[in-house]
Amino acid sequence: MSIAKFLVRRTLQAVFVVWGVVTIMFGLRAVSPGDPATLMLGEGATAETIARVRAQEGLDEPIYVQYLDYVQGLLIGDFGYSWRSNREVEAMVIERIPATLELAIAATVVALVIAIPLGVVSATRRNEPADYGATLFSLLGISTPNFWLGLMLILLFGVWLGIFPTGRRPVGLVEAIWTLVAFGSAGDLLTWLQHITLPALTLGTYFTALITRLTRSGMVDELGKPYVTATRAKGLPAVLVRYKHVLRNTMIPILTVLGLQMGTLMGGAVITETVFNWPGLGLRLIDALDARDWPLMQGIIVFIAVAFVTINVFVDALYSSLDPRVNDE
């Protein structure tokens, strides 16, 4: 099967996944307790006002009509209006993407920068103190809930040592880079770095631990294969064997996991953003949940679902270029 056919198949699957998410979200909205109009208006709203709001929002229509209207809206890019702020949901989602993206990228960078060298060292120095240390770190990293880790980092580096702020995002990365390039001032960039360090460490720790373990086990497998012996016999330096041949082959499953784990990263971002008051999609989702702002909640989750499947299709494409055999599977 060609790469193009493979991608078309995966894209179609992705469309069905998104449709499933849209439908489940709509179903949850239908069965969740609490009348949205009452919740929008607060305690003690009059029946007349409630009826008026229900009619205004189309909540008095049969459920299938509401569903079809919603899906039709999504197809033309209309996610509706937030029940609370009366703003377009698309705008409310888009304005929060940079913050979440910054956090996800920073966490991934933290994970890759720490995990890959650690995994390589652990695999090449098996049963030595470095290996034991890396294994212990992985175990702790995977076992530690990130809401707890976040709070501990805030307590240690924010409250006790006063090195890092306890949360918020006073400046965005793009704005900070622009200030640096246009005005030669690094102040904004330093502020950004200062504020993102603890959230990125919190979100990236689980990821770091996971990739360390994957790198180690992948490297150990690969190092035992005949082609490694052959490359060594050819006289290639050890570092080239490790990083050019062995690590490259190890990267294939790591890349897959990296893609699949983006969902976990998004899920973790909801918690991390809440702990650090980081104004991304996760925090907005929690706010929407608290306010029972269903259009906003649905918009965010649909966006996350689209992002998730897109990343996975992209990873599959990358995987197929790294290992063409997957196209035939």
Added chain:
Amino acid sequence: MSQGSGFDLRRRDVLKATGVAGVSMAGLAGCLGEEAPDELTITLSQFPDTIDPLDHITGDYFDVLDHIYEPLFDFEPGDGIFPRVVEETEILGGGVTELQLRDDVVFHNGDDMTAEDVAWTINRTVDNDIGVASDIGAFGLGSITGAEAMDDTTVEISYSGAPGLAEFEFGNYARAMNRDWSIENHDADQEGESISGADPEDFNGTGPYEVVEFTSGEEVVLERFDDYWGEEPPFERVVFNSDGESSGRVSSLETGETDVTINILPEDVNTVQNADNVEIRRVTSFRNIFLPMKNTVEPFDSQEFRQAMNYAVDNAGIVDSVLSGFGEARGQPVAPGINGFNSDIEPYEQDIGMAESLVEDSGYGGIEIELTVPQGRYLNDAAVGETAADQIDQLDNVNCEANIVDFGVVSDANSAGVDPDVIEIPFYMIGWGTITGDTDYGVQGFFSQDAETRSFDDEELSDAIAESQSIEDPDERRAQLEEVNRIAHEKAPFVFLHTQESIYGVREDIQWDPREDETVYVWGMNQ
């Protein structure tokens, strides 16, 4: 030296350098991040998700928006209504009161404020056909029917109730929006349209502060409005942000990232008290917590049974144990400081023997009931509800279990009315803040037979409320409202629990006393 070890050395160097650079940059950034001395940061628990000054009814919104769209009157909890933008009022009779406005008030965009603006804003609040269906109109200005501008500085307000009731309502909830600006920029006269947007220019009030920066859902930065008609407010710059977690708000306070935070949970109080340069300030709020019992279904149709539930619950003990003392036991629907609060009424005291005897008298001995309790809405609500249910369950002749649910379930139950065919949850926990400062707001929706959402159906209580709404003399009206509270205590439509305390974390050098109505006004502070 092998190439491999050479690589290791370089990698270590890079890692070391990165670490050192990171810490140095963070330290440098910390120095750059110091805030100016004439700036105040207030961290709320919820950031306003609507910028329309009429599309809300809760405290966090007033905290932010009242600095931009100032109230027409000053309301001092316990003391009443005082002139502000309105200089004088005169009751004209026939359900009309005249307001005389200041003539030197300007909007942040430079337009003069006129009586037309005030009248239009009041009409937009109470008339659902103009702009957004306003929560303030539905609950705050319930008796106000409309307003009309008579000249540039005179407005006549019409109402259907007593002048005293109307004064409490417009005294608390009347604001001024710029009519022409609102219509031209936001179609705010169209049905369902609210003021919305994500720019500082989307705000335009007459308050002492104007918006200079706005990040929707995150932060709003205010600066003194140079052309403000009144006294200069105490801080040049005020930042409002929010953190949904009490522990997060406390951390921000400890590290100096914020100066005032609201809604500190009892379990976080010690952390603030042990931190340097900050302290806890507290005040008994206007928010009462209680357990309504719908008297159109068994066993709550028996007054003896309802009174028994009140005797079964140790509300003073709950305040001490579950709320760590941050509350006051209560025996009537409203809190002290509210017009009509009856100071002769004491809370029911726990008396198990009396409770069991009253249950027997009611004929419902051996009954099983369920108490539905929300989680996360009020101060330690689930724990309060579970404790109350457990205390009722300890009666020999009643079995009671708590059912912890999402707040939406309880909210629906509260507005479901008293038709026995539709009641699914007859016994639940709810909280009510009587923010107008008048008993009517705390009882009308629960007990008046005109209110479809009432939770208690009783002619005597409903008639007493109706009578209070028609009395014009303020002293007579207050006496009648005290009578309403006495009847409510006796008929026990609720298990009366407590009045919740508002707990704030504040920088020590800020002079400020928290208000009972839960609003935070910067103009009431000093440093």
